[in-house]
Amino acid sequence: MPVKYYILIIVAALLVFIGFDAFFIINEQNQAIVTQFGRPVGDPVTTPGLKTKVPFIQKVNYFDKRYLEWDGDVNQIPTRDKRFLFVDTYARWEITDPLQFFRRLRDESGGQSRLDDILDGETRNAVANNELLELVRSTNRSPEETEDIFEEMDELEQIEVGRDAIEAMVLQRANERTADLGIRVLDFRFKRINYVDDVRERVYERMISERNRIADLFRSEGEGEARRISGERERELNRIMSEAVRTSDRIRGRADAEATAIYATAYNRNAASRSLYEFLKTLETYEKTLDDDVTLILTTDSDLFRLMRTSD
């Protein structure tokens, strides 16, 4: 094979190679800027598809077009009311101006580390400038009552700022500070806020004592209620029985009165009836009182034996 032939093959291969380097693909997830010897050339490429550039001389720098994650350092930060907390945060951000981003931060890890500085710092400020309650709560809703006895525990203290507002403030501050970096922070949030260990222990102790107090309350409430019921029982018992005795006495009295009236009407008709009653009652009394234990001494003067003396 002639040498000419070989040269032709090499040139063709070179052309193909150069040809390939003249194209690049931007997919849906990416955007890019083209640089020539390190200096950006032309507008950023933000639409997906097959693109061209000058081979070899120009270089493509890809950036993600999507929302990117940012995860905060777990920091131990004191709040304004001097409680030490572990604060874990997250944010989502995007590269809005790849050119500016490229100039200022070069690449994504540069972006992440700048965000670390800004967001961690703002978090620290926000936590240190607010009381714990403001970080935990977001609204002043009135909590539902669970049980009468928990009444005082079913209340929440009022807050002034609230978690939402603090997050929004951090977000706003961060966006102010990242304005010329070609990035936008979409959202910033507290992921986890927890007490550091020794504070946690003290909270546990408080919770335990609180619960014990409730338990005591329950028990004493039970005892009190039992006493009340027992007292009520006693009272009710006395009421029922005394009322019954009263009613019964009243009935008996009325009956006695009625009987007395009946007797009186019958016996007190006139002198004769009164005399007859006396006479009959006396005889009846004799009959009841005189039995075989009695020694009867009668004189002949008595009505019965008057005849023994004289028969007239």
Added chain:
Amino acid sequence: MTEKNPFGNIQIPREIIMLKKHLWKIVVVVLLVFVGFSSLYTVGPEEVGVVLQFGKYNRTTQPGLNYKIPIFEEVFTIPVERQLKQEFGFRTEEVGVRSRYATANLEDETLMLTGDLNLAEVEWVVQYRINDPYLYLFRVRNAEKTLRDMSESIMRKVVGDRTVNEVLTVGRQQVATEVEVLMQQLCDEYELGIAIDQVVLQDVNPPDPVKPSFNAVNEAQQQRETLINRALAEYNQVIPRARGEAQELIEQAEGYAINRVNRAQGEADRFTAVYEEYIQAPQVTRKRLYLETMERLLPNMGEKIIIDENSANVLPLLQLGQTRTGGIN
């Protein structure tokens, strides 16, 4: 066809010569097979395929066998119909009739501050579906991780607005519902392409060191009920009985009254009857009644002594008390 034989006089087998002859054809066939295979792909029944052409979104393909242009087109299959879930505070280790769960070292995930600055441990599950594969793939990097962060943040926010009592008892459903709503809002804001189906609260407990005291409260509550019940039982044992006794007393009085009045009436009637007759002849009746009574009485009496009205002072002669023994019978 005469060719130089590089191996001198070695006889080349006919098959190799044939192979050499048809090499081009073989290469073409292999290439065709390769192109065929790499241009066909299957989309599962619960999936859709998202096709990119030169990196640009081109079309969404439905379940079944589909084709694409090799090299220039790229496919992502996304299970849009499948319900996916994320677990917080535990991980399902083995699914089965009796699933196993691991909870070790997940305390940080579950422990959260309540609105009254107490601590509660909350375990929950988020069930979701990918409802927009385009957004899911191309709008957010690592949508799953974003969903996780979001869910943790929102759960703490919602729990942070409630008392520990509420979270542990009456507020459970409310918490789940509110988290669900807020998560969907945030999914839309972040353009995750994810729809939240349901947020389910699993175990919601006080932290381990505090648990015994919470149980003590329950116990005390039971104790309270027991004490009250016992007192009520005693009340119930006594009071209805007393009511009966009271009624008894009254009935007895009524009985007495009837008895008393009837007897009085009877006696009065009897007296009146006697009186009516007596008044006709008082002297005789009086005598008769006296004598009849005496007649009835005297035989039953013990000693009977009749003395003359003039012989006074006989009493000393009588030996009272001895009369019974020696008396007439």
